[in-house]
Amino acid sequence: MPINVNLDLMLVRRKMSLTELSGRVGVTLANLSVLKNGKARAVRFSTLEAICEALDCQPGDILEYTGE
Amino acid sequence: MNGTNRSTLARTLSFILAGLWYLCLAWNAVMLIFLIALIGGVEMPERVKVFVPLPINVTYENAGGADRTPAVQPEGVAVVAGHTDVIVNVKEVKDRIILTIAVLLLSLAALLIVRELRAILREVKSGRPFSAENPRRLRRIGWLVLALGPLEGGWTFWMASRFLDRLAIPGATLSINPELHLFIGDFNFNSILLGLLILLIAQIFELGVRLQEEQDLTI
Numbered sequence: 700m701p702i703n704v705n706l707d708l709m710l711v712r713r714k715m716s717l718t719e720l721s722g723r724v725g726v727t728l729a730n731l732s733v734l735k736n737g738k739a740r741a742v743r744f745s746t747l748e749a750i751c752e753a754l755d756c757q758p759g760d761i762l763e764y765t766g767e
Numbered sequence: 768m769n770g771t772n773r774s775t776l777a778r779t780l781s782f783i784l785a786g787l788w789y790l791c792l793a794w795n796a797v798m799l800i801f802l803i804a805l806i807g808g809v810e811m812p813e814r815v816k817v818f819v820p821l822p823i824n825v826t827y828e829n830a831g832g833a834d835r836t837p838a839v840q841p842e843g844v845a846v847v848a849g850h851t852d853v854i855v856n857v858k859e860v861k862d863r864i865i866l867t868i869a870v871l872l873l874s875l876a877a878l879l880i881v882r883e884l885r886a887i888l889r890e891v892k893s894g895r896p897f898s899a900e901n902p903r904r905l906r907r908i909g910w911l912v913l914a915l916g917p918l919e920g921g922w923t924f925w926m927a928s929r930f931l932d933r934l935a936i937p938g939a940t941l942s943i944n945p946e947l948h949l950f951i952g953d954f955n956f957n958s959i960l961l962g963l964l965i966l967l968i969a970q971i972f973e974l975g976v977r978l979q980e981e982q983d984l985t986i
């Protein structure tokens with residue numbers, strides 16, 4: 700995918716599990732997996748905001764443009 | 768958010784469609800058994816009468832009035848009444864077979880349509896109307912309606928032309944009723960329009976499926 704979603708790094712840094720993140724953000728674990736595995740077509744700003752708030756990071760920390 | 772739709776309308780529709788399904792099933796079974804009996808040469812008791820209204824115009828040569836049942840009943844068929852159409856008592860086995868086949872075809876179509884409708888309604892009720900299968904179902908319904916509308920209108924006309932040769936009533940001339948033919952033509956037109964409309968809706972559902980997919984994969 701041209702845009703990579705890299706949650707693992709931030710999850711490790713904040714010592715959080717994916718399950719815990721899903722609880723904090725209000726997105727189902729299944730959907731977070733979809734996001735993590737690059738299967739998502741789009742992300743809502745509200746979701747991105749919630750993730751960044753929960754992980755205390757910037758969008759650029761979890762999103763990467765690989766430009767294919 | 769997808770939620771289940773248990774509104775009164777949905778429930779009433781389910782109920783009606785379920786009833787229609789069993790009705791169609793029973794009717795198809797009866798027609799099939801009747802057809803098999805006819806082809807098998809089973810003797811039908813006199814009580815079993817098959818009446819079919821056909822668009823035949825009876826014009827009496829004397830000013831007798833069109834409502835009178837003729838005194839002499841012709842062989843094979845019996846004219847019961849006459850206005851803009853004539854109710855013919857179909858006695859001959861060959862005629863009955865053709866009639867039963869026509870009715871059976873239409874009944875089968877109705878059965879298939881009801882089956883697809885029930886499936887669609889089930890998915891709508893579960894909150895996922897834009898599943899991948901629904902456009903295909905709608906398309907099937909559309910083609911069935913489109914193709915069989917003319918059959919429904921046209922077969923009585925064709926049967927009438929068959930009977931016209933054999934139905935001879937002394938003192939009267941018979942013709943196929945053009946008014947009724949026009950009415951049948953109008954009915955054909957309605958069915959064709961309806962079929963096209965349903966096919967159009969199927970196309971719109973295709974779009975819906977794509978939108979749903981997009982929505983599902985938007986986190």
